[in-house]
Amino acid sequence: MIDPRLQTLRVLRQHGTVTATAAALHLTPSTVSQQLRGLARELGVELLEQVGRRVQLTAAAHALLRHADLLAAQSERARAELAAHRTGIAGVLRISAMPTAFTALVAPAAARLRDANPGLAIELVEDESVHCFDLLLAGDTDIAFVLPAPGTPAPDDSRFDQRVLLEEPMDLLVPAGHRLAGRESVELAEVAADPWISGREWITHHLVVSSACAAAGFTPRIVGRTVHFNGVAAMVANGFGVSLISRLALIPPGMAVVRLPLHGDTVPIRRHLTVVRRGAREHPVIAEGLRVIRQVCHARTDVTVLDE
Structure with a gap:
């Protein structure tokens, strides 16, 4: 409903290069360059x-982008209002999610949506949170289920509507023969001297482990x-x-x-956003x-679903 070249400029701001912009929009680099020229x-x-070797947005481009973001939001509102005049839930709904939520929540919710709405086609993508934002911006997904992390947009980013859906506690995972394995719950500081398994540097789990251990007063020795x-569990089990x-x-x-709940003042919590x-x-x-995803979350007793 707005000039597609404005969308190309918005995606270029996100990705930084003509080549990456072309890949995100399923275009050729020459087409992107021609559009912007x-x-x-x-x-x-x-x-x-x-x-x-890189291109940089000018001050005029940033000024234009402020208007483009407003136009894009208004276009979405117009589409939403027009869709309300149609009968039934039909069309295509694309949902992306980071891996854990994808398996535990999004896939079951998508199946429930599909079964209740025969005219609705569901397309699903599992990806890291930062890439889910990219998919939203490019128009390749409609709902993203993500964790805020370094590199993801700020809560007040004018391009996205971000809302906290649920809070999920993290548990300590120890080998079956570990000295704490028989406990009902533990404090994180009790494993300060143990070797640790973490996510790769670009994975949210790395940030969760680092920040949780720092809050508990120690730096984990990552081995x-x-x-x-699954990889975490395999290394812990062995x-x-x-x-x-x-x-x-x-x-x-x-x-x-053995999965052990944590107690004390430094229990790490992950906040999931839609x-x-x-x-x-x-x-x-x-x-x-969004309603069905929230419904599936409410059926869980091990997480806290927050009011809208």
Whole structure:
């Protein structure tokens, strides 16, 4: 409903290069360059300047982007209002989520949506939170279920509507023969001297482990890194160290590990957000998707669902 070249400029701001922008929008780099040159020519201002091998947005481009973000949000509101005039929940709903929430919450919610609405096609993507924001901006997903992390947009970012849905405690994961394995709960400081398993540096789990241990007064000695909780559980089960694990995470059957709730003043909590493009939350299909996701979350007794 707005000039698609404005969307190209918005995605370029997010990704920083013409090549990455083209990949995100499923275009060729030459098409992206042509769009932006044409837009600049029509507006009579320079939008890009060359800095070494990269392009940089000009002051005029940033001014235009402020208007483009407002236009994009208004376009989403218009689509939502027009969709309300149609009968039934139909069309395509695309949902993306970070891995743990995808398995525990989003996939069951999507199945419930699909079964209740025969005219609705569901498309699902599992990805890291920062990439889910990219998918939203590019129009490749409609609802994102994410964790805030370094590199994700700030809560007041004008492009997105971000709302906290639930709070999830993290548990301590120890080998079955660990000295604390028989306890009902423990304090994090009790494993300060143990070797630790963490996520890779770009994975949210790395930040959770680092910040939780710092709050408990120690720096963990990291002996292993992985990208999935299955890898965390495998290393813990084989005696390489201890770790934190999401309350939502499923541990593969047969793993010789013990999940211990934490108590004390430094219990790490993960806050999960639902994110849509600003202006899109009232779209009937998106609103129904959010409603069913919240319904599935409420069925869990191990997390706290927050009021809207």
